[in-house]
Amino acid sequence: MRPEDRKYTKSHEWIKIDGDTALIGITDFAVNELCSGNEGDLVYCDLPEPDRELEISETFGEIESVKSVSDLDSPLAGTVVEVNALIEEHLEILCTDPWDKGWLIRIKYTSKDLDELMDAAEYEEMVSQEQH
Amino acid sequence: MNQTTLHDTHVALEAKMVDFAGWRMPVQYDSLLDEVRTVRSKVGLFDLCHMGRLSIKGADAVPMLDRLTTNYCAKIPVGAIRYGLFCREDGGAIDDLLVYREEDGIYLVVNASNCAEDLAWIRSHTDGFDVEVTDHTSEQAMLALQGQDSQSVLQKLTKDCDLSSLKYYRFTFGTVCGLPNVRISRTGYTGEDGFEIYFPDAEAPRVWNELLAAGEEFGIRPIGLGARDTLRLEAGMSLYGHEIDTDHNPVEANLHFGISFAEEKGDWIGRSALEAIKAQPKQAIMGMTTDGKRVPRQGYRLFVGEEEVGYVVSGSVSPTLDTNIASVYVRVGFDADGTEVEMDIRGKRQSCRLQNLPFYSRTRK
Numbered sequence: 046m047r048p049e050d051r052k053y054t055k056s057h058e059w060i061k062i063d064g065d066t067a068l069i070g071i072t073d074f075a076v077n078e079l080c081s082g083n084e085g086d087l088v089y090c091d092l093p094e095p096d097r098e099l100e101i102s103e104t105f106g107e108i109e110s111v112k113s114v115s116d117l118d119s120p121l122a123g124t125v126v127e128v129n130a131l132i133e134e135h136l137e138i139l140c141t142d143p144w145d146k147g148w149l150i151r152i153k154y155t156s157k158d159l160d161e162l163m164d165a166a167e168y169e170e171m172v173s174q175e176q177h
Numbered sequence: 178m179n180q181t182t183l184h185d186t187h188v189a190l191e192a193k194m195v196d197f198a199g200w201r202m203p204v205q206y207d208s209l210l211d212e213v214r215t216v217r218s219k220v221g222l223f224d225l226c227h228m229g230r231l232s233i234k235g236a237d238a239v240p241m242l243d244r245l246t247t248n249y250c251a252k253i254p255v256g257a258i259r260y261g262l263f264c265r266e267d268g269g270a271i272d273d274l275l276v277y278r279e280e281d282g283i284y285l286v287v288n289a290s291n292c293a294e295d296l297a298w299i300r301s302h303t304d305g306f307d308v309e310v311t312d313h314t315s316e317q318a319m320l321a322l323q324g325q326d327s328q329s330v331l332q333k334l335t336k337d338c339d340l341s342s343l344k345y346y347r348f349t350f351g352t353v354c355g356l357p358n359v360r361i362s363r364t365g366y367t368g369e370d371g372f373e374i375y376f377p378d379a380e381a382p383r384v385w386n387e388l389l390a391a392g393e394e395f396g397i398r399p400i401g402l403g404a405r406d407t408l409r410l411e412a413g414m415s416l417y418g419h420e421i422d423t424d425h426n427p428v429e430a431n432l433h434f435g436i437s438f439a440e441e442k443g444d445w446i447g448r449s450a451l452e453a454i455k456a457q458p459k460q461a462i463m464g465m466t467t468d469g470k471r472v473p474r475q476g477y478r479l480f481v482g483e484e485e486v487g488y489v490v491s492g493s494v495s496p497t498l499d500t501n502i503a504s505v506y507v508r509v510g511f512d513a514d515g516t517e518v519e520m521d522i523r524g525k526r527q528s529c530r531l532q533n534l535p536f537y538s539r540t541r542k
Contacts, residue, residue: 081193083208088494089470107523109472111209111494112403114523 046169047072048144052159053168054120059144060162067121067157068148071108074172076139079110084137086111092133092149097125099152106149108139120162123154181226182318182381190399197402198290200227205401210496212404213411216367217497220324221400222388225373226381229292230313233299234282237306242283244445245302246276247427249437253278258346258362260435262427263298264447268454269423271298273415273435275364277348284360286319286373288417302446318381322388323371323408326395331372333391335361340372354384366405368412368537407493410502413464413535419475419491420462420504428454429506431462431534460487461512464534465503467520469527473503479518479529486511486518497537504534 047053051061057075061068080086089109099105099119106117128150132138139147163171179200187194192203203224205212215221233242242250248261255278263271272291277284287295292314299310322331328340331353338351338361348362356376365371376384389397406416415421420430427436428451438452467473473492478485487507495502507518516531 081205081208083211085208085210088472109470111472112204114472114474 047165049165052120052162052164054118054162055171056116056118058118058120060120060159061148062157062159063151066126066151066153067123069119069121069150069152070143070148071117071139072168072172073143074175075115076143079108079113079115080140082140084140087136087139090133090136090139090149092117092128093125095125095128099123099125101156101158117149119152121152121154122156123152125150126153127151179227181224182378183224183226183385186382186385187224187399192399192401195402198227198288200289202227203399203401204403206399209401209403209407210494212398212400213407213496215396215398216324216369216400216404216408218324219396219398220322220326220330220371220392221367221398221404222385222392223321223323223400223405224381224385225319225321226378227289228314228319229285229287229289229295230317230319230375231285231287231292231296231299232282232311232313233285233308234311235306235308238282238308239278241303241306241308242276243442245299246274246445247432247436247447247451248276249439249442250276250278250283251442252437252439255280256347256349258348258364260432262421262432262435263295264427264451265423266446266450268426268428268447268450270417270421270425270427270430271295271423273417273421273427273432275362277360277362291417316378317375318378318384319373319375320381320385320388321365321371321373322392323365323367323369323400325370326392326397327369327371330388330392330395330397331361331374334387345370354380354387356380356384366412366414367408368414368535368539369408370539406491407495410491410493410504411495411497411535411537413504413537416491425490425506426451426454429458429460429462458509460506460508462490462534463505463507463512463516463531464536465489465505465518465520465529465531466498466536467501467503467527467529469501469529471520471522471525471527472501473505473520473529478521479505479507480521480526481511481516481518489520495536502536503529505531507531
């Protein structure tokens, strides 16, 4: 079971509310789709500069593996207050710990409409159908 | 969705399966980059049962094909293989293929994605020719062994045939894993030495497993389509849908070795268009490397300053060259070896350098 202390998007980001900020990352499923469990197959991650304003669903970065590129989309509107600087040089963190050390950005959100998002059980259900 | 007879074998090996050209195929079993390294340094085994296999028999098989293909079929010695293409009248490529010249006809290996169109194309041009066209794709398995130890592995399972005497781009028939009359060709799509073998489809799982067992002492691994794509790109080989398609002709793709303008071949479909393109090409295919982290992808545009000069058709991380590589088309005039260009990656520029293909060539023994 994936962590229950956060919400999930259809595009495989996770959002963990922490007071008036939120951490955003991508799920183990997203990482595995990119690199099939081979951390060496991840080649690049582009994250925004701090202070960047984001709207809901706005693309804030890209992650790339040997075989494909995926957009990173913000599930919340707000301002980027912190970026995980380790990730761009240590993509393997996304394989080993996507839930804690592998967070991507922290945003100070201006809207917190999380109702559209999935909880862990709903995300689990969606992923199990995608794996067919 | 079609499945090869090896589908369950791949799933048991925990391959990542993807849809490719109407087939459910293994894209990788392990790290894609490690799979490339295995083929470059040892030996790898590929399931190619999705590839189209056609035979054309009858008195007019060779003359009919000389109307349809770019290469000169009548000149191919029996037992030899040549690369060629089917083109439209305008020179656009319908498919590329290997032509095996037999005593009594021709055997063709075509792309899975184009097999149905190829068959229809051939059958629409048989009027007046004494030929019989047969699709063997579903009744025959096709496997490839690629890498420097291919011969050692395959010879362990092959009777009545000395593989060391089989030259590059030649084929023969032998007994493999107890199966008589297995077609064995010294061909491949990786830039390494290797073989492709063809035998009754139902035997595929057994032969696959026997090859893996025979290759164990050499470090053999099963290799997916992902690594196959990187291997062929490193070796400068074209892939239909990338370097060639109906909008990309074989002349500008630099496939001259597969095109014959010899008088004796007579007229063939696409000949006059390709002759005109050869006299005045608009673009040229080149290799491209980049020191940046971003991987070139099909469709990325290339610039010199603000002038758009070309575009990427294939790209990959290259573990052999330890850099990112691509094949690209650039306008004639920008196609010099060493030309510096910028690649637009979704709005960002990354500097790149053009070079002649191939990136990788195996040292001849």
